[in-house]
Amino acid sequence: MKHEELIDFIKDKMSMAHIYQPLLIKELVKCDGAATVRQLAISMLVMDESRIQEYKKIFKRWPEQTLKKHGVLERNKELVSLTTEPMTLEQKSEILQVCEQKIHEYVRKRGEGIWDPFESSPLTKNQRYEVLKRANKRCELCGVKEGDKAYEERLPLHVDHIIPYSKGGATDLANLQALCRKCNQGKGNRDDTDFRIVDTSPE
Numbered sequence: 001m002k003h004e005e006l007i008d009f010i011k012d013k014m015s016m017a018h019i020y021q022p023l024l025i026k027e028l029v030k031c032d033g034a035a036t037v038r039q040l041a042i043s044m045l046v047m048d049e050s051r052i053q054e055y056k057k058i059f060k061r062w063p064e065q066t067l068k069k070h071g072v073l074e075r076n077k078e079l080v081s082l083t084t085e086p087m088t089l090e091q092k093s094e095i096l097q098v099c100e101q102k103i104h105e106y107v108r109k110r111g112e113g114i115w116d117p118f119e120s121s122p123l124t125k126n127q128r129y130e131v132l133k134r135a136n137k138r139c140e141l142c143g144v145k146e147g148d149k150a151y152e153e154r155l156p157l158h159v160d161h162i163i164p165y166s167k168g169g170a171t172d173l174a175n176l177q178a179l180c181r182k183c184n185q186g187k188g189n190r191d192d193t194d195f196r197i198v199d200t201s202p203e
């Protein structure tokens with residue numbers, strides 16, 4: 001295709017169902033005309049506002065809280081900062097290197113299954129007990145109570161990761177909720193809806 005034809009296509013002939021076509025052409029141009037499918041997929045991901053919102057939630061719920069607790073970072077509205085002094089090039093390189101090392105060790109230990117959406121995390125009996133106790137043995141979405149004969153098909157209650165384990169959601173009480181079978185199926189693994197809106201104070 002000639003340059004003029006491409007311009008003509010973009011301006012007049014391209015019918016768009018989403019932003020992907022111009023996005024991909026832009027990315028290809030930035031890469032001097034050729035890119036791998038992986039590079040293109042990454043460029044689409046970066047523009048995918050729904051995924052970005054999802055990762056913002058993951059950030060705020062999990063790594064941010066842990067790193068704040070240890071005094072590593074602080075957040076002022078949307079700006080996140082390390083609490084360290086300004087870094088020299090050598091210090092930056094050292095931090096990058098030790099982080100890379102930790103990622104490498106973790107992936108080696110857990111395997112590539114950390115990205116598997118169906119992998120689930122082991123939950124201790126005590127965590128299960130604590131979550132159900134906190135929820136008064138009720139589904140935290142629809143309120144169905146454990147042992148309720150009328151809703152037997154929705155029971156027993158399932159302890160659910162609000163942010164899926166596969167997306168980095170921790171197996172700790174802050175990220176767990178009690179859901180009945182129906183609500184849990186309705187939620188699906190890709191979602192990270194926090195359903196804890198029902199009153200869970202003791203009766």
Ligand SMILES: [Zn+2]
Pocket residue numbers: 139140141142143144179180181182183184
């Ligand atoms: Zn329910």
